[in-house]
Amino acid sequence: MKIPDIEIPLIQLPLEKDIQLFLKREDLIHPEISGNKFWKLFYNVNSYLALKPEHPFMITFGGAFSNHIAAVAALGKEFDLKTLGIIRGEEMTDKWQANPTLARASDRGMDFRFVTRAHYRDKVALTQTLEKEFPHALIIPEGGTNRNAVQGVRHMLSEQTKSFDYLCTAAGTGGTVAGLSRFAEDHQQVLGFKVVDDYSLYNRVLNLSQRQNFTLPEAHDGGYGKITGENIRFINNFKLKYGIQLDPIYTGKMLRKLFELIESGYFPTGSKILAFHTGGLQGISGANELLRKQNRELIKL
Numbered sequence: 001m002k003i004p005d006i007e008i009p010l011i012q013l014p015l016e017k018d019i020q021l022f023l024k025r026e027d028l029i030h031p032e033i034s035g036n037k038f039w040k041l042f043y044n045v046n047s048y049l050a051l052k053p054e055h056p057f058m059i060t061f062g063g064a065f066s067n068h069i070a071a072v073a074a075l076g077k078e079f080d081l082k083t084l085g086i087i088r089g090e091e092m093t094d095k096w097q098a099n100p101t102l103a104r105a106s107d108r109g110m111d112f113r114f115v116t117r118a119h120y121r122d123k124v125a126l127t128q129t130l131e132k133e134f135p136h137a138l139i140i141p142e143g144g145t146n147r148n149a150v151q152g153v154r155h156m157l158s159e160q161t162k163s164f165d166y167l168c169t170a171a172g173t174g175g176t177v178a179g180l181s182r183f184a185e186d187h188q189q190v191l192g193f194k195v196v197d198d199y200s201l202y203n204r205v206l207n208l209s210q211r212q213n214f215t216l217p218e219a220h221d222g223g224y225g226k227i228t229g230e231n232i233r234f235i236n237n238f239k240l241k242y243g244i245q246l247d248p249i250y251t252g253k254m255l256r257k258l259f260e261l262i263e264s265g266y267f268p269t270g271s272k273i274l275a276f277h278t279g280g281l282q283g284i285s286g287a288n289e290l291l292r293k294q295n296r297e298l299i300k301l
């Protein structure tokens with residue numbers, strides 16, 4: 001993978017307060033390996049390919065709507081690597097074709113193995129079995145989060161991001177917030193908006209970042225993947241107001257919570273805040289299919 005030769009725009013989102021808020025459109029880095037996924041995979045893939053494997057093969061884990069699965073499948077196609085997705089939920093075995101994320105991933109050449117939720121939770125055992133079966137494969141953890149991912153996230157920071165007081169991202173498996181925390185300037189505070197109800201996240205991030213310059217505000221609306229009506233309305237209004245599409249699982253939740261914090265006076269007057277648009281837009285069609293079945297308001301595309 002190469003560092004793309006494009007300037008990532010920072011878009012100002014005007015506020016009625018004396019606080020400056022900008023959105024860094026990291027989602028524009030690649031049409032399918034979008035946002036933080038590109039950077040989390042960057043050193044993982046490059047260090048593996050540097051070993052010149054005879055039959056490059058990548059294995060990773062994710063749920064049926066996973067942005068990470070979508071990104072790995074696209075990467076496999078672009079860089080000529082075979083890919084295997086270990087997918088949470090055996091019930092998908094005979095209906096994955098109807099899932100837009102998995103159908104597209106398959107189209108990009110990814111094979112799947114569907115495992116029970118209990119089996120999926122035990123990643124250590126699952127990984128050991130895969131390592132025995134595929135000793136030459138690159139096995140990447142769920143969400144791509146590991147030390148290489150943290151190094152990659154450094155590229156989301158630049159000269160332009162140095163003047164901000166706060167750096168904000170959605171946090172799932174924690175690799176992105178850990179990378180921002182690790183490489184932030186000394187004067188910067190990092191906020192990782194937790195879209196998962198996971199108490200182990202703080203220690204995982206701390207372990208990867210080795211710094212205490214971050215907080216993890218709750219933004220999950222009751223659990224990973226929960227989509228409330230408020231969330232949908234926020235995303236649709238945001239698009240009308242700023243012309244930027246958000247997703248319902250990560251960026252929509254982060255920005256809604258960030259606006260709430262701004263309103264509540266959390267940030268001192270004069271603060272400069274930078275939020276990262278980490279992509280995830282591929283997940284909207286799957287989310288809309290579920291919402292349609294539930295007869296609910298849809299996310300406008």
Ligand SMILES: Cc1ncc(COP(=O)(O)O)c(C=O)c1O
Nearest residue numbers: 067172173174175176250278280
């Ligand atoms: C769109 C989007 N934003 C944020 C995240 C959270 O990243 P992390 O798992 O590194 O916390 C993800 C997951 O990769 C994602 O797909």
